[in-house]
Amino acid sequence: MKITLKKAVLGLSLLAGLGACDVNRLPETNISDDSFWTSESDIKTANNYLYTFLPGFNNDDVWSDDAFGLAANTISDGSRLAPATASGDYNTPYSLIRAANNVIEKAPRAAVTPAVLNRYLAEARFFRAWAYFGLVQKYGSVPLILKTLDENSPELRQPGAPRETIVEQIYTDLDFAIANLPTITALGTADFGRISKTAAQAFKARAALFEGTFAKYHAKGDAAKHLTIALAASKAVIDSKEHALFGNYFDLFQLAGEGRQNKENIIVRQYGVSNTERVSTHSYYRGSLENGNVNPTKSLADSYLMKDGLPISKSPLWVLPDSSQKVFRNRDARMSATFMKRGDAMMTTKPIFDIANLVFNKTGYMFRKFANVDDWNTQNSTIDRPLLRYAEVLLIFAEANYELNGAITDAELDMSINLLRERGQIAKLTNAFAKTNGLDMREEIRRERRVELAQEGFRYWDIIRWKIAETELVKPVLGNFYFKTEFAAATVNLTPDNIILVQAASFRKFDPAKDYLWPLPINEIALNPDLDQNPGW
Template sequence: MNLNIKTIGLWVVTALFFSSCNEDFLDRASEDRVEAPYFFNTAKDLEVATNDFYAMLPGTESYTDDAKSDNLMPLNPDPRIRGARVVPVTGGGWSWTNLRKINYFLANYHKVQDEAARAKYSGIARFFRAYFYYDKVKTFGDVPWYGKVLDAKDPELYKARDSRTLVMDSVMADLDYAITNIPAEKQLNLITRYTAMLLKARVALFEGTFRKYHGLADADKYLALAAEASNALISTGAYTLYTEGGAESAYRNLFSLINQNNTETILAVDYELGIKIHSLGYSFTSATAGSYGLPKDLINSYLMRDGSRFTDKVNYNTMGFYEEMQNRDPRLTQTTAGPDFRVNGETRNEPVNLTITTTGYRLVKALPERSQWATSAGYFDIILFRYAEALLIFAEARAELGLLTQADLNLTINKLRARAGMPNLDLIQANANADPYLEAMYPNVDKGAFKGAILEIRRERRAELFNEGFRWDDLMRWKEGLKITQPIVGVYFPGVGAYDFTGDGAADVFVHTGSTSGAPSSVTSMININQRTLRNPITGAQNAPAGNIDPFPQDGKFREDRDYFAPLPTEDLLLNDNLKQNPKWDE
């Protein structure tokens, strides 16, 4: 076996830098041996080369990644929340193909005589290198930093991981370069200076809070960078919040746009009917695909319309669906189907349908018009970067630094609340009266004078950025991985019988134990609690006669000593003795 590894070692280690896949290794040859002398000559060449980097960006997974967290329960729970991840033989995210392409570009772009093009496209390349490494550090922690193209004989191929500080400072340097050199244009589907500004703020907030809550040095340095970058973007005045439709529909309307506009959206993935399509509408509405359901603790987190806390109500845990949806933050029923839910473009309310949701709380944020509900029928754009995130980052960074002011809140959180028709967040009141429900949800939160404000910003972040792919990273950076182990449950039912979900006096849901006789003719959904069991919210007892729908009775699993990082593949550990497995993954 050792002889075999030595025999194939040279080309596999080279492939380690390009990809874990042999095809990637073979595909690279002509790129630097033949084409380079003839390719990097014009501005168009640089544009074409950097266009290839856009494949690094996510697509529809941005709107489904929350199903790998506590934010959204799919029909089939992900290994990440089941605690079922295993050490891969190869792959697992430990691929370097994209980095090699970027570094190869950066080694050759200077041959072009057009100075403006060199600045712009080298800035875009360094944006993507920062993006690449940000993902690697989030996933694996310390990783090797490669700032140049390596050949098969370069000893750096076998080096150990570099320090997190070296890598993240290099990421910040790349983003500073990108911000300086990419033009300040508003381009929906292209990287611009504004995209780089927001990525810098996003990365710095992640790094600053990760360091703070995981006990690493220099947390405040990165938090200050997050505040600085987000404030710089805000101060440009280039973007504002999308408000078409008013408080009752603006938030939902933003994500329902077939073609995004650049009022709030900084970067989106463009889809076009007949050219580039997706199946999100199908996965949102199919009983056998996603069947996504929002969890009860997320529903509980939304405030009342007057700004008071829903969880301060004595019976919040045992409240029926129709009652709990009344007088809430309007974003709640623009995110999940409320009593008066109507599909975009239709004039009648949609019948209650609990067969397409695991929890009873149906996902409607980004749900398109009905014509896009079939497989491969979706063509609405996917938002990747939007202005609202900058507002949230600035507020959180300032709060974590202990510098938050009421003026900061008015500039950020209260603008988001105003769009939703919600009252302002008052800094003094928030800090004087921290929400015990959120404290129990986030036990590791900063216990200082700004605890209440930090918790409220986290509430706002979860509501505003729900199902945009941020939730797992948020839990990891806050050192709240054990949140995954808290019960993920749905709608509460006090027992068998008929229930009116729409408030029109007619039953919509019938709960039974096997016999549907006696179900009113108006019922559109049946729940057999012998199959879709209930969990008592007070005692935690499962298979209860009354309680919340329990779609994940085994509960999430998370090892505090291991699961903040993913494992490295065994193939790469064998090929490079200087690489070590992440803690506890070799047990």
């Protein structure tokens, strides 16, 4: 898949997108139809282009209360304005939709069997669903385009479709994908990385959980309907037995966690297997983690449980640390795998980590996931980005179960949350344990999601769908304890209890009347007067 995709990308300039103003248009001159759409190889090549839209590494966690960068983020602190022109947030999904629609319309011309055709149509419909889910998350209502358009198409001036209509189309596309895609076992090593049946099921579960909890907590739509879909789809992935958790949490985000031998990864953005055999590369470690473009916050750090399964506010194991190393003592093992700590391998100019550099790591913490010394040296990492893991499916199963029924059994916890806790080397969660220790089961399920998926771009969307962004994002951004004998001399603001103050609450706001949806680009509204701006923008 990696080598095939590399060659396909190099030769697919004929499938490349147009400019921002042409977001929904695909002129006939973009592709030589008569000579191209004739064989399975042609369809597969066209579909390979869709895979280039899978997102690479980014710093989106700074939108949330999990991370902070080198400076304040306008989404996180509520200071952003409606953009004058469309950016990748709006244009890129429509470019993917256009490319998927093109395949859906033209692939039937090829001389292939119905089964082969449907397999590739299923891939295209998966990617169309992927793009529309991203648009719904951000904007709610957007134009629903299900065919390729030219400059005279009336759909170019159509209003945004109702949110529920778009979500139903997402489900319809994913159901077709589920029915026609091969299993990950059938794909095997040769086609590892292509979308599988369980990938479509797992993504359907993700979309349905988002929509179900958004409907429930924002009082918009049929929450039970979507949560039922999320529960069924996640259970289908579990029952397939196609996936399992990877043994080592840190290695899951290293080269050791790549490829078919890792049954936890369901969808990945592939980069390659080495610097000589690669699709592309990234410099996420040196360019984002070490340089401070994304740093963990105290809010995230405090979410990690002690080994006894209790939060730091309740556990007798928690002792106020007098050194940076003691922050990690008796904690969930995933914290040490996600945060840099004294003794970890770091980089050539500083082989062993001791303490974060406050010039770059403003919170006094530094992320460790995906950190690799060789990657720092070359700035050409081929570590893949996991986009959907089996761990997320287990979390969806637990959350959808609880949100739908108001309860979850110990057996259901054992087949989901407790598998993740076992890997984190912390005590099991049971209903009796929660009751005895005064824990809220919903909050513990949410906590588990936060720590398991930390630094993977989920937290912002979680606090949006749970409708708690208005509570969490207005809090001050805090960092590590300030260990004066360890940190290099730097100008730093501190709270009265000796915690690094990164951004005061007075500089942060969140308007629940408008900030739960993103503003549409102003130029898109100018191009299409029937497109309404989201409320408050």
